[in-house]
Amino acid sequence: MDVLDLARTQFAVTGGLHFLFVVLTLGMAPLVAIMHTRWALTGGPRHEAMTRFWGQIYVINYALGIVTGLVMEFQFGLAWSGLSHYAGDVFGAPLAMETLVAFFLESTFLGLWIFGWGRLPRWLHLACIWLVTLTAYASAFFIMMANSFLQNPAGAVARGGRLELVDFGALLTNKALVFSFPHVVAAGLFTGGTVLIGASAYQLRRRTEHQDFFARSMRLGVVTAAIGIVFTMGFGYAQFAGVQEGKFDNTGAALGLALMMEIGQLLGLVVLLFLLPVIRWLPRWRWTHPLLIAMTPLPFVLAIAGWVAREVGRQPWMIWGRLTVADALSPGLTPGMVAASLAGFAGVLGLLAVVDYVLIARVIRRGPRDLDLGAGAPGETRAPALSF
Template sequence: MKELTRMDALDLARTQFAVTGSLHFLFVLLTLGLAPLVAIMHTRWTLSGAPEHERTVRFWGQVYVTNYAVGIVTGLVMEFQFGLSWSGLSRYAGDVFGAPLAMETLVAFFLESTFLGLWIFGWGRLPKWLHLACIWAVTLTAYASAWFIMTANSFLQNPAGAVERGGRLELVDAAALFTNKTLVFSFPHVLSAGLFTAGMVLVGASAYRLRRGGEDAAFFTRSMRTGIVTAALGITLTVGFGYAQFGGIQEGKFKGDTAATPLALMMDVGNLMFFVAVFLMLPLVRFLPRWRWTHRLLMILTPVPFVLAICGWLARELGRQPWMVWKKLTVADAMSPGLTPGMITVSLVGFTAVLGLLALTDYALIARLVRRGPRDLDLGAAAEERPAPALSY
């Protein structure tokens, strides 16, 4: 009975990690994709000084800031569930696994937040080239954050650079840790998936506005064309780096149906989206904004990159089961002792409710921005331009 209870708790803990990890990854993916796009938009505005380019930066920059702000909270939930359910991982591999996570928090995250704050509040206050440098610094530190996270995850897939001493893993080769064979292609794969996701968000949002008509048609025509080019580039790189990863997969991975199912799905739908983006959308990039009959289909395709990303993440994580650290520490041994199914059920419901609410909030806020269009934007607006707050009695 005791063993049965622990197995029930283990299944619940794995479900909890899958739910929290998947929902958090949705925010991260869009952040990684929008950051370089906004930086490129800002560069074009800085060079041209054109008002329409400024509107583009302010609109899509506000979408980026909204997603970033809500996504931070989901990251905090991830930290809570790590400490709650997986203390065995910390005891055994914390000296190695925790190092890139700490560097992500202390170096990348705080720098990213600082530069983003300077970019948000430096509008009209900083010299234009310094202001531009801030958003590029945001992009680079966001990529650095992803690098450290993927370094930690790749260590779980392939514990390179560490040896076991006294029942714990110790880092003996930092270079091996940061040049892990499961990292060198998975990192650009994630960044490319972010570009594909952001591109399809631009396409879907622009299709929605163009379908409705209105005076902002020129603005969303440019945004749709930018999104199509970005999506085509992103899916091409995603597929390329995805296939490149198979050369570094350890023997025995993806043997079970549990991991193979999301991996079949990801590859099949990913290949289909590659064909759609590169051979259908890209050649018609000048015509799709005018063809209203295609806009509903483009809107339907918007969530596909998110679904593919979750399938890829699940395949990567499920592929190494039953190991938490490949051939070193099992998932069962990594789980915190003393947890009961009831305890994990309570935290699972709580975390899912919080993350689900945050996801809905993020969607609602971004949808509201898209419906309102590039007018009355808070980002970059002077105090006299901002709409007066509504009074309530």
């Protein structure tokens, strides 16, 4: 592989691994917020236990995902300085906003939520997790704004060999953004719902003592997954109206698109035609639980296939019609340099993905007992899930 192919592979691997964390974060945040809202309204131990259990899974995924996101920032300076030089004034603005939102606001509100358990007033504590959710979506919005500019460089003109922003409103209404952002949000909801289904199926198949806890979680997951897959497919198909001519002539993009559509349609049929109609009885049908567990990784595969279709289809352009990938590459790079950084980044991010899976799987196997989230709260009972 030459240096360009290595650099493209590096960004694809690190970007794909990072997005595995992102899509689950976008799906779990509103679910935890809904659970916390129920707890704030009712004060019941069942809703507290659900908030703490699924909230702990969210926190694990978020914490490790932040580290993987840091690697993405290095990519532009190390391998793609041509992009920064040519379009940094436009492309960098939404990335800067995302950094402010994600690393400052979102993490601040999440820290208040984690350490404010039993210390903050009830409604202020609830507001923190909703602000976490809103800032997570704002972060995704700015990332999609930047990516959509690469797909369709609206609102910018070339002056002096560089792009300058002349219409910020055009960035906000970019035809590559208006459907892709809700598509990504819906995919996150589908992923979060599917994780709830799979984890609950695992516990229910083991005949856990917390039958009602995981039965409720499974039903919530089915409803969320149904909503998510409907809007994922709807906004996904809506994007075809604005696709550039010839974008999916690329073999890799066509394969990613075909895989995404086939998996999406299959999962849509399963959730809408088989799971949703029997949602009341599904927790008791143990014969379905291995299938539900096996279904859990598929939304992640679907998400990666979607990104492959979206990004590979833009080749050979870094910015469609304006800047090629070859021109965006940093000068002076050698295959050895990029191969070394690729191995390092992929190794670190791959390890973080494994650690994320192991820690989440450990929490799921243990169930809603001896949770760390909220353990230091004044008057905390340590295992509220056992009290109902």
